[in-house]
Amino acid sequence: MNLKTLVTGTLIVVLIAVPAWATTFVSVKKSDPIGGEMVTVHDVISYGSYIYDAPSKYDQVFWPFTEESWIWFCPGSGYASFGDDFDKLTDEEKARLSLWLKDNYNASQKPTTHKEKLAWLEKVYAQRQKDREFWCRFWRLMAYAYADEPQTSLAYVAKALPLLEKQLQAGPEGIARIRVLFLLGEYHRRTGDTRAARRYFRQAKAAEYTDEDGAKRTGHPYFLELVKDKEPSSYIRSLVLAGTVCALAIVTAFFLRWRGKTKTASGPADSDNGVAVPGR
Numbered sequence: 001m002n003l004k005t006l007v008t009g010t011l012i013v014v015l016i017a018v019p020a021w022a023t024t025f026v027s028v029k030k031s032d033p034i035g036g037e038m039v040t041v042h043d044v045i046s047y048g049s050y051i052y053d054a055p056s057k058y059d060q061v062f063w064p065f066t067e068e069s070w071i072w073f074c075p076g077s078g079y080a081s082f083g084d085d086f087d088k089l090t091d092e093e094k095a096r097l098s099l100w101l102k103d104n105y106n107a108s109q110k111p112t113t114h115k116e117k118l119a120w121l122e123k124v125y126a127q128r129q130k131d132r133e134f135w136c137r138f139w140r141l142m143a144y145a146y147a148d149e150p151q152t153s154l155a156y157v158a159k160a161l162p163l164l165e166k167q168l169q170a171g172p173e174g175i176a177r178i179r180v181l182f183l184l185g186e187y188h189r190r191t192g193d194t195r196a197a198r199r200y201f202r203q204a205k206a207a208e209y210t211d212e213d214g215a216k217r218t219g220h221p222y223f224l225e226l227v228k229d230k231e232p233s234s235y236i237r238s239l240v241l242a243g244t245v246c247a248l249a250i251v252t253a254f255f256l257r258w259r260g261k262t263k264t265a266s267g268p269a270d271s272d273n274g275v276a277v278p279g280r
Helices: 003-020 049-053 091-104 114-125 132-145 150-169 174-190 194-206 221-230 232-266
Strands: 024-031 038-046 071-073 080-082 208-210 216-218
Touching: 038 071, 071 114, 080 114, 091 114, 114 132, 132 150, 150 174, 174 194, 174 208, 174 221, 194 221, 194 232
Parallel strands: none
Antiparallel strands: 024 038, 071 080, 208 216
């Protein structure tokens, strides 16, 4: 087999395999609902269940919402939204946004980074008629996006918590209930309320759901893994283990250092000394 054939064959295998794991956007043209200009945005064409294993799973927000490309921004008018509701504006929302954007958007200072676009998106959505479920997801997305800024992230966690509590009070069933229980446990854990975190995690592990075959089961495997990763008891065990390892390492290092000093003080063995020993 020559090199050209080998490379071509490998390329074909890669191209066939990519769709099995790739998350893919495609560029499309859309009309700005406010300004009317045509803008280029990125729409979803493929993804798989692997998105549910991304780090954002602990906030239960997933691709494409975690991607900057899913924020469709119109530089002319300043209008922005997620791709799934870009043109789903009521007449009242269009009128309100047209006035608000004229007063608040400065094209010379348009958002450029992901966080800047998210912050702008939050302001734009505040002018629309979005329900609690939307805002609960949005606050969770912000908590995830600002994970590198703990105080800001926790501020969004605090906004999401009461909305999650209202969702639980509404009586969701099955996986929807387990999801809310997990999030309540995880967000209480982040705010330092370990007692509440344990209570919600315990409920999440014991909640019933209906599987794909219609059978009633307890303890959804996906959420059991998430709880296992995050429940306070696991953290305590991890910290104890880490502390034990560190302590052993320090004791070992101290012992080796002491032993080395002792050998230096007494001198090397006679045969290695290079000096004649009296009396021999």
